[in-house]
Amino acid sequence: METASPTAILSLRGVTKRFGDKAAVADVDITVMSGEIFGFLGPNGAGKTTAIKLILDILRPTRGRIELFGLSNRLTTVTHRRLGYLSGEMVLDDDLTGRQYLLFVASSYGGNYDERIKVLAGQLEADLDVRIGNYSRGNKQKIGLIAAMMHQPELLILDEPSSGLDPLMQEVFIKLIQEYRAGGGTVFMSSHSLAEVQRLCDRVAFIRAGKLVGVAKIDGLNQTSAKKVVVTAGAKQLKELAHRASILKGATVGETSGNALHLTYGGAMQPLLQLLAKYELEDLTIREPELEEIFMTYYQTDDSELASKSSGELK
Amino acid sequence: MMTYGLLGKILYQKRWFILGWILGFVAMALFMILLYPELKASKLDELLSGLSPALQKVAGGTDTFRSIDKYIGGEVFALRMPLLSIIMSIVLFVGLFVGDEKKGTLLTQLSLPLSRSKIMLTKLLAALIILVITTIGMYVGIVIALALIHESADMMMVTKHVVGCVLIGLDFGLVAFSLGGGFGLRAVATGVATLLAFLSYLLSSMVAVADVLKPYEKLSLFHYYQNPSPVSLEHIGLMATFGLVCVIIGLLGFQRRDVG
Numbered sequence: 001m002e003t004a005s006p007t008a009i010l011s012l013r014g015v016t017k018r019f020g021d022k023a024a025v026a027d028v029d030i031t032v033m034s035g036e037i038f039g040f041l042g043p044n045g046a047g048k049t050t051a052i053k054l055i056l057d058i059l060r061p062t063r064g065r066i067e068l069f070g071l072s073n074r075l076t077t078v079t080h081r082r083l084g085y086l087s088g089e090m091v092l093d094d095d096l097t098g099r100q101y102l103l104f105v106a107s108s109y110g111g112n113y114d115e116r117i118k119v120l121a122g123q124l125e126a127d128l129d130v131r132i133g134n135y136s137r138g139n140k141q142k143i144g145l146i147a148a149m150m151h152q153p154e155l156l157i158l159d160e161p162s163s164g165l166d167p168l169m170q171e172v173f174i175k176l177i178q179e180y181r182a183g184g185g186t187v188f189m190s191s192h193s194l195a196e197v198q199r200l201c202d203r204v205a206f207i208r209a210g211k212l213v214g215v216a217k218i219d220g221l222n223q224t225s226a227k228k229v230v231v232t233a234g235a236k237q238l239k240e241l242a243h244r245a246s247i248l249k250g251a252t253v254g255e256t257s258g259n260a261l262h263l264t265y266g267g268a269m270q271p272l273l274q275l276l277a278k279y280e281l282e283d284l285t286i287r288e289p290e291l292e293e294i295f296m297t298y299y300q301t302d303d304s305e306l307a308s309k310s311s312g313e314l315k
Numbered sequence: 316m317m318t319y320g321l322l323g324k325i326l327y328q329k330r331w332f333i334l335g336w337i338l339g340f341v342a343m344a345l346f347m348i349l350l351y352p353e354l355k356a357s358k359l360d361e362l363l364s365g366l367s368p369a370l371q372k373v374a375g376g377t378d379t380f381r382s383i384d385k386y387i388g389g390e391v392f393a394l395r396m397p398l399l400s401i402i403m404s405i406v407l408f409v410g411l412f413v414g415d416e417k418k419g420t421l422l423t424q425l426s427l428p429l430s431r432s433k434i435m436l437t438k439l440l441a442a443l444i445i446l447v448i449t450t451i452g453m454y455v456g457i458v459i460a461l462a463l464i465h466e467s468a469d470m471m472m473v474t475k476h477v478v479g480c481v482l483i484g485l486d487f488g489l490v491a492f493s494l495g496g497g498f499g500l501r502a503v504a505t506g507v508a509t510l511l512a513f514l515s516y517l518l519s520s521m522v523a524v525a526d527v528l529k530p531y532e533k534l535s536l537f538h539y540y541q542n543p544s545p546v547s548l549e550h551i552g553l554m555a556t557f558g559l560v561c562v563i564i565g566l567l568g569f570q571r572r573d574v575g
Binding site for chain 1: 324327328418420423426427429433571572575
């Protein structure tokens with residue numbers, strides 16, 4: 001059977017948003033295709049939430065064009081009927097019960113979603129007859145998630161959606177999103193958690209200081225997520241260690257600053273530990289790379305280049 | 316078409332507000348009218364007739380206490396009821412338009428398939444319904460109080476007073492709406508609307524004693540509310556037009572601006 005070719009569900013073209021002199025989002029170009037889970041990554045204050053508010057027509061762009069389902073995103077009555085939105089900082093009506101709030105949302109979508117609400121509430125273990133003001137943050141998120149998914153939207157826009165969910169519920173959330181995508185849905189999801197993005201997303205865009213650093217497939221990203229190793233030892237030992245580490249598979253020796261040697265290491269742990277065990281170390285740090293470091297490594301870009309780098313998608 | 320869901324939600328959320336203000340209006344009407352026999356007996360009208368015409372006007376006129384109809388117009392609906400109506404209206408409009416945005420619930424509403432104009436117009440309709448419902452309190456209080464003091468009043472006249480009272484409250488509430496909802500001027504919406512109401516009343520009340528204010532009296536909404544009293548059809552039209560202008564300004568502003 002011939003499958004339909006994917007279409008652009010969401011597109012941002014040259015989108016810029018200025019608040020006074022400051023560009024919260026600058027010249028962002030993104031296209032999200034149908035059926036994919038697209039991650040939108042960046043540190044706090046990078047412009048992720050601003051971009052999502054622009055998509056939802058809550059903020060108006062200074063420049064550029066945004067389309068949802070091939071239509072201007074200003075046509076909210078039409079476009080918002082086909083999407084669901086959840087924010088980690090979503091504010092719901094505290095004086096309504098979960099059920100009352102969901103019935104209000106259902107009426108705005110113009111349908112009867114009682115059955116679907118029941119199914120989702122069961123999966124998320126949500127008690128709908130409690131006043132929203134008395135919910136914990138995690139339970140409010142559950143209500144928000146049910147509200148976003150009850151009408152089986154074509155596009156889900158999620159802004160740090162698993163914020164406030166306990167680990168068990170995070171797993172339920174991930175499973176729900178995977179099922180949703182398997183059913184043909186598309187997801188545009190912002191996060192600052194690489195782990196979450198790595199599990200769910202097909203492609204990822206990284207934004208920093210309002211500018212798009214790049215867009216990459218998640219497979220490519222995983223290959224570059226080498227660990228950061230910092231070894232502190234005497235100068236003579238460090239010199240020898242740097243030489244021997246350079247021939248380890250998956251190791252890239254970085255700078256030596258003072259009595260600290262910096263390595264990037266993507267190989268198996270055992271050979272590295274065996275090598276380090278031969279030396280008298282003063283200190284050893286092994287950490288996961290920051291998101292930005294992954295993207296910088298992927299694009300082999302440093303800070304000075306970022307300032308002039310234009311956004312682009314890796315094919 | 317208005318979204319029933321949003322309208323119903325707002326009215327449900329404001330149920331205690333509505334009840335509270337109905338009781339407030341009932342209490343004010345009861346209190347004022349139950350005082351009438353005492354004030355009539357004290358011969359205040361004779362005392363006032365000894366004052367200058369300007370001061371008589373400030374005090375509400377010499378015949379205010381001679382009949383229940385004039386008392387209702389000159390005392391109940393001259394300042395106290397419209398003042399309550401204005402306070403309620405400003406609080407209501409600021410809460411619906413500015414409060415929702417400040418809390419963050421407006422952002423949530425905007426993520427739903429509800430256009431900006433639908434949201435604003437539905438909230439305006441809700442505010443109007445609430446204003447009308449709460450005026451029941453004025454009627455109920457007046458009817459009960461008249462029965463208690465064994466008096467009867469011209470209820471058509473009372474109706475006209477109530478309409479005028481609702482309108483003047485609505486107008487100042489809509490000033491808050493146009494500033495807060497239309498332009499996101501959250502901090503100033505309450506202050507400016509309240510200040511305008513205060514200055515408007517001050518201007519109208521002082522014009523009788525200060526001729527220098529006469530050229531400006533038509534700038535005051537209270538001028539149209541009180542002259543004549545109860546408010547005439549022509550002035551109802553003018554006050555309604557003022558309100559409509561505020562609505563249009565607010566709607567246009569909200570359509571264009573960033574939210575949140």
